[in-house]
Amino acid sequence: MVDDRLAEERQAKETLTVLVEGGVDADRFDAGILLLRDAVLEHARHEERSEFPLLREHVPAERLRTLATALKAAEAVAPARPHPGTESAKANLAAGPVLAVADRVRDAIRSAAG
Ligand SMILES: [Fe+2]
Numbered sequence: 001m002v003d004d005r006l007a008e009e010r011q012a013k014e015t016l017t018v019l020v021e022g023g024v025d026a027d028r029f030d031a032g033i034l035l036l037r038d039a040v041l042e043h044a045r046h047e048e049r050s051e052f053p054l055l056r057e058h059v060p061a062e063r064l065r066t067l068a069t070a071l072k073a074a075e076a077v078a079p080a081r082p083h084p085g086t087e088s089a090k091a092n093l094a095a096g097p098v099l100a101v102a103d104r105v106r107d108a109i110r111s112a113a114g
Pocket of ligand 1: 005009043047
């Protein structure tokens, strides 16, 4: 189940990378963003219907609250752009903050130049 969700997340990041690189004026942007929307919604349904009930059944509520706090902290330093290949927890921990800083520096430079 985890492998399937990670594969979906990787696919979404790859699609998002193509869409970002092509820009909103690209011929296939509109169709691509709709496909991405549908894929992300389906991914979320899988998580909500399959993963979350199992977590609630097998993980103590206090542990889930701790994980939620850790997730919010991780989101605060998450990369601002898709980076396919960083779906695993280890890769996210290792590369996430570095990519986040790189993304934000790139955005700041573009903003200053624009
Ligand atoms: Fe997900």
